[in-house]
Amino acid sequence: xxxxxxxxxxxxxxxxxxxxxxxxxxxxxxxxxxxxxxxxxxxxxxxxxxxxxxxxxxxxxxxxxxxxxxxxxxxxxxxxxxxxxxxxxxxxxxxxxxxxxxxxxxxxxxxxxxxxxxxxxxxxxxxxxxxxxxxxxxxxxxxxxxxxxxxxxxxxxxxxxxxxxxxxxxxxxxxxxxxxxxx
Numbered sequence: 001x002x003x004x005x006x007x008x009x010x011x012x013x014x015x016x017x018x019x020x021x022x023x024x025x026x027x028x029x030x031x032x033x034x035x036x037x038x039x040x041x042x043x044x045x046x047x048x049x050x051x052x053x054x055x056x057x058x059x060x061x062x063x064x065x066x067x068x069x070x071x072x073x074x075x076x077x078x079x080x081x082x083x084x085x086x087x088x089x090x091x092x093x094x095x096x097x098x099x100x101x102x103x104x105x106x107x108x109x110x111x112x113x114x115x116x117x118x119x120x121x122x123x124x125x126x127x128x129x130x131x132x133x134x135x136x137x138x139x140x141x142x143x144x145x146x147x148x149x150x151x152x153x154x155x156x157x158x159x160x161x162x163x164x165x166x167x168x169x170x171x172x173x174x175x176x177x178x179x180x181x182x183x
Contacts, residue, residue, distance in 0.1 A: 029060040032158065032180025036075065041171040042083060042093050042128045043136060048171075049081035049093040055176055059104065066109040071118075074099050077126075091130035095172075098124040098164065100142060118144040122164040124172050138172060140165040146176075154182045 034055040041048045059071030080094035102120030123139040144162025151157055158178045165172040 028066065028182045029058070030071075030180055030182045031059075032057040032156075032178045034158070034160075034176040034178030036174040036176040038095060039171070039173045040081075040083075040093055040095060040124075040126065042085075042091070042126065043138075043169045044086050045083050045091070046086055046088075047084045049083040051081050051093065051095055052078045053095050053098065053174070054078055055098075055174070055178070057178070057180065067106055069104045069106075071102050071104055072100070073102065073122075075124075085130050089130050091128060093126055093128045096125045096127055096135070098122060098172075100164070102142070106148075112150045113147055115147045116145065118142070118146070118160075118162060122172075124165055138165045138167070138170050140167060144174075148180075156180050156182070 034057065036053045036055050038051045038053050039048050040051055053075040055073055055075045057071055057073045059069050061069040075095065075098035077095035077097065080092050083091050083093055085091055100120050100122035102118045104116055104118050106116030107114045120142050121139065122142040123137060125135065125137045128134050128136055142162060142164045144160055146158055146160030148156045148158045156179070158176070158180065160176045160178070161173070162176070163171075163173045
């Protein structure tokens with residue numbers, strides 16, 4: 001799986017980068033701000049740390065019906081939590097930042113509730129402290145699904161679940177509540 005990760009990451013980044021010219025001609029873009037309840041399982045641990053992040057999303061659409069788009073996300077860690085490593089020692093973990101590029105497919109913009117799916121690449125940078133403080137970074141292919149609900153013509157709220165990192169040594173997943181706007 002690890003040997004397959006680099007080509008998949010490169011392909012996802014290339015697809016997102018080549019989508020930018022299409023997005024320049026699209027009718028609308030969107031931004032959102034979300035609060036993510038993050039489940040972080042650090043490398044070599046036997047328990048999870050429940051932390052939170054603030055997530056900024058910037059995206060645009062490739063077609064008028066807004067069914068295919070690309071987005072960039074930036075996250076900033078807000079809290080830390082305790083976990084246990086494989087030897088049973090207590091540690092503390094926090095997310096410093098996360099960022100990624102994603103492709104997004106959803107139901108047409110004519111519906112007031114739009115389910116969607118997201119596929120991309122994410123990098124998560126953490127600080128983990130057991131005996132001493134250590135910075136780690138994880139990156140992986142990410143997959144998520146969610147739904148948006150229109151509040152007005154240009155404002156929406158969203159709920160999303162996303163598995164950011166899924167490796168044998170570490171896992172990171174988000175449950176995000178957000179509010180956004182179209183322009």
